[in-house]
Amino acid sequence: MSELLKVTHLQKAYGDNVVLKDINLSVKQGEVVVIIGPSGCGKSTFLRCLNGLEKIQGGEIAIDGSPVEAESRDISKIRQKIGMVFQSYELFPHKNVIDNLLLAPVKVQKRDKEEVKEEAQKLLAKVGLAGKEEFFPRQLSGGQKQRVAIVRALLMHPEIILFDEVTAALDPEMVQEVLHTMLKLAKSGSTMIIVTHEMAFARAIADRIVFFDEGEIIEETREVEQFFEKPKTDRARRFLRTFTFSKSEID
Amino acid sequence: MDFNVINEYIPLYKNALLLTLKIGWQGILVSLFIGLIGSAILYFRIKILKTFIGIYIEIFRNTPLLVQLFFIYFALPKIGIVLSAEVCGTLGLGLLGGAYMIETIRSGLESIPVIQRESAASLGLNEMQSLWHVILPQAISVSVPGLLANVIFLLKETSVFSTISLMDLMFTAKDLIGMYAKTIEALFLLVVFYLIMLLPISILGTILERRMRYGQFGD
Amino acid sequence: MDSLGIDVLFKGTNFVRLLQGLWISVEISMISVAFSIVLGTVVGMFMTVRNRIVKIVLKTYLEIVRIMPQMVLLFIVYFGTTRVFQWDISAEAAAIFVFVFWGTAEMGDLVRGSIKSIPKIQFESAYALGMNKFQTYYYIIFPQTIRRLIPLSINLITRMIKTTSLVMMIGIVEVLKIAQQIVEANRNSSPNAAFGVFAVVFLLYFIVCWPISRFSVYLEKRWA
Numbered sequence: 001m002s003e004l005l006k007v008t009h010l011q012k013a014y015g016d017n018v019v020l021k022d023i024n025l026s027v028k029q030g031e032v033v034v035i036i037g038p039s040g041c042g043k044s045t046f047l048r049c050l051n052g053l054e055k056i057q058g059g060e061i062a063i064d065g066s067p068v069e070a071e072s073r074d075i076s077k078i079r080q081k082i083g084m085v086f087q088s089y090e091l092f093p094h095k096n097v098i099d100n101l102l103l104a105p106v107k108v109q110k111r112d113k114e115e116v117k118e119e120a121q122k123l124l125a126k127v128g129l130a131g132k133e134e135f136f137p138r139q140l141s142g143g144q145k146q147r148v149a150i151v152r153a154l155l156m157h158p159e160i161i162l163f164d165e166v167t168a169a170l171d172p173e174m175v176q177e178v179l180h181t182m183l184k185l186a187k188s189g190s191t192m193i194i195v196t197h198e199m200a201f202a203r204a205i206a207d208r209i210v211f212f213d214e215g216e217i218i219e220e221t222r223e224v225e226q227f228f229e230k231p232k233t234d235r236a237r238r239f240l241r242t243f244t245f246s247k248s249e250i251d
Numbered sequence: 252m253d254f255n256v257i258n259e260y261i262p263l264y265k266n267a268l269l270l271t272l273k274i275g276w277q278g279i280l281v282s283l284f285i286g287l288i289g290s291a292i293l294y295f296r297i298k299i300l301k302t303f304i305g306i307y308i309e310i311f312r313n314t315p316l317l318v319q320l321f322f323i324y325f326a327l328p329k330i331g332i333v334l335s336a337e338v339c340g341t342l343g344l345g346l347l348g349g350a351y352m353i354e355t356i357r358s359g360l361e362s363i364p365v366i367q368r369e370s371a372a373s374l375g376l377n378e379m380q381s382l383w384h385v386i387l388p389q390a391i392s393v394s395v396p397g398l399l400a401n402v403i404f405l406l407k408e409t410s411v412f413s414t415i416s417l418m419d420l421m422f423t424a425k426d427l428i429g430m431y432a433k434t435i436e437a438l439f440l441l442v443v444f445y446l447i448m449l450l451p452i453s454i455l456g457t458i459l460e461r462r463m464r465y466g467q468f469g470d
Numbered sequence: 471m472d473s474l475g476i477d478v479l480f481k482g483t484n485f486v487r488l489l490q491g492l493w494i495s496v497e498i499s500m501i502s503v504a505f506s507i508v509l510g511t512v513v514g515m516f517m518t519v520r521n522r523i524v525k526i527v528l529k530t531y532l533e534i535v536r537i538m539p540q541m542v543l544l545f546i547v548y549f550g551t552t553r554v555f556q557w558d559i560s561a562e563a564a565a566i567f568v569f570v571f572w573g574t575a576e577m578g579d580l581v582r583g584s585i586k587s588i589p590k591i592q593f594e595s596a597y598a599l600g601m602n603k604f605q606t607y608y609y610i611i612f613p614q615t616i617r618r619l620i621p622l623s624i625n626l627i628t629r630m631i632k633t634t635s636l637v638m639m640i641g642i643v644e645v646l647k648i649a650q651q652i653v654e655a656n657r658n659s660s661p662n663a664a665f666g667v668f669a670v671v672f673l674l675y676f677i678v679c680w681p682i683s684r685f686s687v688y689l690e691k692r693w694a
Binding site: 318319327403411421425445 | 662
């Protein structure tokens with residue numbers, strides 16, 4: 001498998017505040033990389049850098065060999081290769097579901113409208129949203145909105161999709177439906193980078209786990225089971241422990 | 252009040268209303284055009300042009316339309332720029348209104364969360380496509396009450412056109428008071444015709460504002 | 471090319487006369503704003519009252535002000551009421567009356583808006599402490615609204631000053647009228663004077679209004 005995304009010596013800072021220091025990561029085609037770590041560790045900022053939403057202070061990001069630079073002229077073209085799904089869905093509230101889905105493929109990629117529409121309907125059906133084409137975002141539940149957002153990203157035929165804590169804003173009963181959609185995607189061979197707080201889900205979907213803390217990659221492994229059972233680093237161990245309650249701690 | 256007199260005057264006022272509306276709408280169109288261009292310049296933070304727009308807004312928001320019109324109509328000809336009264340009216344109203352429209356549309360644009368812009372960007376839309384398809388439609392619908400308030404404000408401001416000899420409603424009333432001393436009838440019709448022109452827009456504004464507050468897209 | 475009229479302004483007392491005219495506009499605005507702020511605060515409080523009749527009366531009042539050009543109101547008061555009631559009022563009094571009528575509505579709406587923006591729970595918690603209506607407004611509500619209101623009322627001053635340009639239409643000799651007179655008087659000696667004189671009037675209005683509106687923006691930002 002070939003290397004799709006390559007990040008070398010990435011640095012990101014807001015003024016004096018260094019958020020990411022020297023990040024190196026490469027992702028192969030079809031790989032599902034899950035990034036975990038405590039709040040404020042820089043994992044979301046990292047995703048935003050990958051999509052050129054943040055200006056970086058050092059290092060390089062390349063997708064398919066072409067550089068991702070926030071202020072380059074070609075950034076719109078590059079972004080078409082990188083899908084992104086946000087925590088807060090960010091559907092366009094003035095457009096109904098189908099128009100949300102068609103906007104970019106038709107206006108940006110100049111694809112045939114009917115063709116895209118057909119594909120959109122198929123995908124909607126796949127994620128359990130058949131018949132919702134004419135609904136406006138505010139008429140949908142959070143989980144439904146997030147699935148539409150995923151379909152919207154997919155319709156651009158991106159080479160890689162970034163998921164930024166996509167279940168964090170959802171009510172618990174809706175988390176499952178979104179995670180299932182993502183699991184299906186992973187199985188179909190999509191390349192994905194996922195930032196999440198759902199540890200069970202991370203364990204189930206990941207080909208590789210990347211553990212971030214304080215703007216650095218602390219641990220990175222393809223031994224997913226091993227990581228959750230017995231992480232190599234202290235920091236990862238402490239982090240994972242925050243997801244469990246042990247009686248001794250309460251006492 | 253003499254109703255025969257009123258009957259006699261109605262056609263005069265009708266013509267005046269048509270003229271007021273004509274120049275009024277021309278001016279409003281100009282102001283909307285300026286508003287869109289100007290707010291886009293501010294939105295994209297285009298250097299130099301941005302400063303220019305800022306100065307334009309300050310000048311036209313801090314001087315009365317009457318003085319602006321006097322300048323355009325009486326002063327500019329002295330340096331060789333001669334414009335008809337109608338063009339002066341349209342231009343004056345458009346320039347004044349533009350300064351207000353820019354502010355209204357700009358605050359609409361600013362009210363749309365940045366992440367919507369990012370969401371559009373992540374789909375590969377360029378800045379112009381993102382503004383046109385994603386941000387502007389939302390901003391305009393947020394701005395509708397403000398835009399309508401501007402429209403009412405500008406149509407009201409047309410009342411100063413009489414000073415540059417445009418035969419608008421005010422001119423007609425002034426004329427009838429001055430020439431025939433039919434003060435009461437002239438003023439009565441003046442009020443009635445302004446109501447005809449502005450009440451529907453004002454009511455529409457109130458309805459839209461209420462809809463905006465309680466509903467959103469898709470209701 | 472003939473002069474563009476700047477020299478005309480320095481002939482005799484011309485420039486001083488212009489400034490005197492400007493002062494009349496500023497004076498009328500100041501008096502009107504002072505009355506408007508006081509009356510507007512009262513009207514604004516009444517606008518939050520639940521009584522239907524009060525509501526209808528005030529809504530009608532507001533709508534009239536919203537729709538009728540100030541010039542129409544000036545004509546009604548100065549030419550209309552003098553005719554109907556056979557009284558005699560000076561143009562200045564008519565102007566101040568109209569501007570207060572207009573400014574009170576504007577101010578009232580601002581006051582209403584800022585009172586409405588205070589969460590209901592603030593009223594409730596004041597009542598729960600045993601305060602009466604007056605105490606609630608005086609100690610709890612007004613202090614919270616005042617910071618929003620001051621910049622907006624300052625803004626009202628510039629709008630008043632701009633609108634005073636209309637009073638020449640009912641015969642008050644203010645800056646624009648004096649400018650016209652100067653242009654007329656020098657028609658033969660300096661035919662292009664209109665340019666310089668009206669440009670200066672333009673500038674004078676800007677010099678008066680701009681600092682005031684900047685100050686209002688400054689306060690708004692600082693207190694936001």
